[in-house]
Amino acid sequence: MEPTTTVREQILDHAITLIMLRGYNGFSYRDLSSLVGVKTSSIHYYFPSKDDLVLEAVNAYSNEVLGALHGINASLAADTKLSKYAKLFGRTLGDGNQICLCGMLAADIESLPDNIRQAVQAFFKANESWLAKVLAQGVQEGTLAVNGKPENAARALYAAFQGSVLASRLFHTKARLEDVEATVRIAK
Amino acid sequence: MEPTTTVREQILDHAITLIMLRGYNGFSYRDLSSLVGVKTSSIHYYFPSKDDLVLEAVNAYSNEVLGALHGINASLAADTKLSKYAKLFGRTLGDGNQICLCGMLAADIESLPDNIRQAVQAFFKANESWLAKVLAQGVQEGTLAVNGKPENAARALYAAFQGSVLASRLFHTKARLEDVEATVRIAK
DNA sequence: GACAGTCTATCTATGAGTAGATATAGTTCG
DNA sequence: CGAACTATATCTACTCATAGATAGACTGTC
Numbered sequence: 001m002e003p004t005t006t007v008r009e010q011i012l013d014h015a016i017t018l019i020m021l022r023g024y025n026g027f028s029y030r031d032l033s034s035l036v037g038v039k040t041s042s043i044h045y046y047f048p049s050k051d052d053l054v055l056e057a058v059n060a061y062s063n064e065v066l067g068a069l070h071g072i073n074a075s076l077a078a079d080t081k082l083s084k085y086a087k088l089f090g091r092t093l094g095d096g097n098q099i100c101l102c103g104m105l106a107a108d109i110e111s112l113p114d115n116i117r118q119a120v121q122a123f124f125k126a127n128e129s130w131l132a133k134v135l136a137q138g139v140q141e142g143t144l145a146v147n148g149k150p151e152n153a154a155r156a157l158y159a160a161f162q163g164s165v166l167a168s169r170l171f172h173t174k175a176r177l178e179d180v181e182a183t184v185r186i187a188k
Numbered sequence: 189m190e191p192t193t194t195v196r197e198q199i200l201d202h203a204i205t206l207i208m209l210r211g212y213n214g215f216s217y218r219d220l221s222s223l224v225g226v227k228t229s230s231i232h233y234y235f236p237s238k239d240d241l242v243l244e245a246v247n248a249y250s251n252e253v254l255g256a257l258h259g260i261n262a263s264l265a266a267d268t269k270l271s272k273y274a275k276l277f278g279r280t281l282g283d284g285n286q287i288c289l290c291g292m293l294a295a296d297i298e299s300l301p302d303n304i305r306q307a308v309q310a311f312f313k314a315n316e317s318w319l320a321k322v323l324a325q326g327v328q329e330g331t332l333a334v335n336g337k338p339e340n341a342a343r344a345l346y347a348a349f350q351g352s353v354l355a356s357r358l359f360h361t362k363a364r365l366e367d368v369e370a371t372v373r374i375a376k
Numbered sequence: 377g378a379c380a381g382t383c384t385a386t387c388t389a390t391g392a393g394t395a396g397a398t399a400t401a402g403t404t405c406g
Numbered sequence: 407c408g409a410a411c412t413a414t415a416t417c418t419a420c421t422c423a424t425a426g427a428t429a430g431a432c433t434g435t436c
Binding site for chain 4: 377378379380381382383384385386387388389390391392393394395396397398399400401402403404405406
């Protein structure tokens with residue numbers, strides 16, 4: 001009675017996991033083959049080239065994460081929203097040492113075609129503009145400390161989140177994510 | 189009359205460049221072979237395994253960068269030091285789209301042996317503690333805005349720098365590095 | 377003649393990707 | 407109805423290129 005996931009979905013799921021763990025150049029069709037239990041040729045049937053697979057992985061991941069972002073209740077206080085965001089960011093760290101798929105692909109970007117670069121850029125921009133709104137709200141509510149324009153601060157904050165998951169995994173700790181949140185939160 | 193660099197040094201230099209561009213899994217002995225003009229077997233003569241090569245690359249890079257950090261005049265104002273630091277960070281972005289070698293290897297960390305992880309960790313810690321001192325100085329001088337303890341803020345700031353070079357390369361702009369600096373600088 | 381440094385030649389494993397067979401499930405039409 | 411056809415999904419078997427790594431021969435120099 002297990003939830004019937006198609007082979008295609010399984011391939012995509014495992015691809016996402018592997019990219020978050022080892023990056024574009026760090027996984028192969030062979031890896032997927034042994035994880036899903038079908039031959040590599042079957043994977044090529046669904047995803048003709050590796051780039052096709054990665055592009056779909058970005059889109060699927062992006063939809064999921066941006067969906068979760070959209071699901072954060074708009075009527076919450078800004079600092080509460082930020083906490084939820086930080087938790088979202090660190091979610092994959094605990095089980096499996098995975099970092100944000102798009103952060104990973106940003107590191108691998110020089111090995112990737114332009115359509116994937118654009119998809120990753122879009123993900124970055126979506127996060128930055130969401131954060132910019134939260135920061136602006138936090139300024140109004142007096143719960144978040146923002147130096148300069150919210151748009152600029154949001155880009156820096158997003159970079160800090162991306163960098164901190166990198167460092168968190170490097171040091172096997174989640175503390176660095178909290179450090180980032182603390183830089184903008186105003187103590188009560 | 190070119191400066192006589194040994195083959196060994198050339199290999200190491202190109203390895204560093206390639207790692208900063210494409211990461212651990214994104215370059216090969218063959219790439220180095222064609223760049224330096226010796227056979228791959230000669231590279232194995234100097235660096236028996238790829239991991240040996242990468243470890244030496246981290247050490248060489250680390251010495252160079254930390255040397256440059258140490259070279260920043262201790263008597264400067266904190267905000268001036270921070271500007272120099274940001275410039276240092278973005279130096280390799282313009283020519284060649286390279287990001288910090290240790291930031292790159294942090295992304296690839298799950299493919300790397302433990303001795304390299306430790307070397308990368310050491311580099312991170314050195315940067316963070318240097319930044320912590322600068323932030324503490326900036327608080328005293330009233331030129332930098334720090335929320336919370338300098339140690340925590342320094343970790344978050346360093347993460348922001350790492351994340352911002354990632355984003356800068358992704359978007360082909362250096363603006364994101366400046367956004368980071370702006371979050372702690374107090375406008376005159 | 378020992379040794380550092382480089383080469384040729386080769387190995388074994390893995391990389392993405394392709395060709396073509398097969399099996400099964402619909403679908404169409406006489 | 408049932409034969410012919412088509413689409414989907416999978417496999418076996420392969421290609422060609424690349425990966426890191428090794429063995430052993432050669433060459434110059436101290």
